[in-house]
Amino acid sequence: MGDISLSGVSALARLAGDGPDSPTSLAEMERVRPQAMASTLAQLEQRGLVRRTPDATDGRRSIMEITEEGREMLAERRSESVRLLGAVLEEFTAEERATLAAAVPLLDRLAERL
Numbered sequence: 001m002g003d004i005s006l007s008g009v010s011a012l013a014r015l016a017g018d019g020p021d022s023p024t025s026l027a028e029m030e031r032v033r034p035q036a037m038a039s040t041l042a043q044l045e046q047r048g049l050v051r052r053t054p055d056a057t058d059g060r061r062s063i064m065e066i067t068e069e070g071r072e073m074l075a076e077r078r079s080e081s082v083r084l085l086g087a088v089l090e091e092f093t094a095e096e097r098a099t100l101a102a103a104v105p106l107l108d109r110l111a112e113r114l
Helices: 006-018 023-030 033-046 068-089 094-113
Strands: 050-054 062-066
Touching: 006 023, 006 033, 006 050, 006 062, 006 068, 023 033, 023 068, 033 050, 062 068
Parallel strands: none
Antiparallel strands: 050 062
């Protein structure tokens, strides 16, 4: 299926977690220009990872939804990332892993504010 861009993975993850949404709203949440999001969504749609449907309340707008294929690709990518992270962490000492674990709450707070 080829590699998906980081912005594509982020859009898929947002649709998987938050549910269907408009391209404009996705662009705002991802903090990208609407044109950039439109390009990302077009690539995902071409690959069958998202589907576009008309907005039931406004026929001029469309709503994007992740497909089952998109969910499967996202799960595979996450599994690979977890496996890779585990392999890399094995190279760290127990003390270094404890330091990383202690930093997780701070990183979570940082991510919430970005």
